[in-house]
Amino acid sequence: SQKIEQNSEALNIQEGKTATLTCNYTNYSPAYLQWYRQDPGRGPVFLLLIRENEKEKRKERLKVTFDTTLKQSLFHITASQPADSATYLCALGYAGNMLTFGGGTRLMVKP
Amino acid sequence: DVKVTQSSRYLVKRTGEKVFLECVQDMDHENMFWYRQDPGLGLRLIYFSYDVKMKEKGDIPEGYSVSREKKERFSLILESASTNQTSMYLCASSFNQLLGETQYFGPGTRLLVL
Numbered sequence: 180s181q182k183i184e185q186n187s188e189a190l191n192i193q194e195g196k197t198a199t200l201t202c203n204y205t206n207y208s209p210a211y212l213q214w215y216r217q218d219p220g221r222g223p224v225f226l227l228l229i230r231e232n233e234k235e236k237r238k239e240r241l242k243v244t245f246d247t248t249l250k251q252s253l254f255h256i257t258a259s260q261p262a263d264s265a266t267y268l269c270a271l272g273y274a275g276n277m278l279t280f281g282g283g284t285r286l287m288v289k290p
Numbered sequence: 291d292v293k294v295t296q297s298s299r300y301l302v303k304r305t306g307e308k309v310f311l312e313c314v315q316d317m318d319h320e321n322m323f324w325y326r327q328d329p330g331l332g333l334r335l336i337y338f339s340y341d342v343k344m345k346e347k348g349d350i351p352e353g354y355s356v357s358r359e360k361k362e363r364f365s366l367i368l369e370s371a372s373t374n375q376t377s378m379y380l381c382a383s384s385f386n387q388l389l390g391e392t393q394y395f396g397p398g399t400r401l402l403v404l
Contacts, residue, residue, distance in 0.1 A: 187330065213392070222294070222380050222395030223333075268333070270393075277323070277348070278393060282332035 181206050183281035185269060191287045192259055200254040200284045202269035208247040209271035214254050217266045217283065226267075227254075259288045293317075294396040296381055302402045309368040311399050313381030321384045322364035323393065324348075324356060326377040333380065339364055371403045 184203040192198050202212070211230045215223035229236045229245045229252065236243045242255040256263050266285045270278040297312035315322065321340050325333040325348075335348030337356040345356050353375060357365045364383075368375055378400050382393040 183332075220398070220400075222382070222398050223393075224395070225392040228392070277335055277338060280325075280333040282330060 181271065181279055183269065183271060183279060185267075185281040185284045187282055187284070189285040189287055191289065194260060194288055194290050196259055198256040198259045198263065198286055198288070200267050200269075200286065202252040202254065202281055204250050204271055207273075208250065210274045211272045212243075212245055212252050213270045213272065213278065214241075214243055214252075215268045215270060215280075217268060219266075223268055256286075259286075261288045261290050264288050294381060294383055294394050296379075296396040296399050298399050299397060300400050300402075302404065303368075303371050304404050305372060307368075307371050307403075309371050309401070309403075311366040311368075311379055311381075311401075313364045313366070313383075313396055314362055315364075315383040315394070316362065317383065317385070317394070318361065319383035319385050319394075320361075321386070322358065323382040323384075324354075324364065324366045325380045325382065326350070326375075327380055327398075328377050336366065371401075373403050375401065376403045377401060 182205045213228045214226045217223040227243045229243045240257045244253045266283040268283040270280045294315045323338040324336045327333050339345045339358040355367045378398050380398045381396040384391045384393045
């Protein structure tokens with residue numbers, strides 16, 4: 180079965196730096212990959228989607244890359260702010276199937 | 291804005307009780323989902339529904355059932371609650387999952403079974 184690995188340890192960075200979160204998967208590549216943000220006690224909120232034929236996607240300070248050779252997606256937040264502190268989940272989607280979520284990585288941005 | 295609401299934010303029940311968790315979405319979405327989220331295990335799909343009265347088992351359906359009598363409402367039922375069902379329960383909806391559509395989540399229900 181598909182296994183998704185996100186760093187379970189919290190990522191601590193200084194305000195203004197770029198945060199980079201990793202999502203690795205095993206087996207076959209997904210048709211698309213999504214990233215969600217989740218604040219404590221709340222449901223996840225969609226941020227970005229990238230399809231298998233796309234290398235990179237950007238939205239404001241966010242950037243996602245998708246490397247099917249490495250079986251990896253990287254999620255970048257540039258000029259990070261304390262308000263970016265949250266847990267970030269990646270989710271893999273396969274044609275005809277539902278999303279499979281990773282365990283998430285907690286990001287802490289310190290002022 | 292899409293809105294997904296869940297009937298309770300916090301719920302405390304006793305072992306053996308029958309528990310109903312309700313979810314309502316206001317965007318006429320075809321698909322609705324129930325997940326549970328536990329530390330270190332991420333979101334795990336319990337059941338989903340792609341149409342009224344239709345349901346499909348997810349990864350962990352044991353001990354749960356669902357009901358979708360109306361398009362906007364998807365209920366999760368714990369027939370006889372057990373302590374290992376203590377968890378955060380999240381409902382989500384989407385228009386067309388097969389095309390990579392976004393899932394919109396509710397705020398979650400934190401269930402404690404004593």
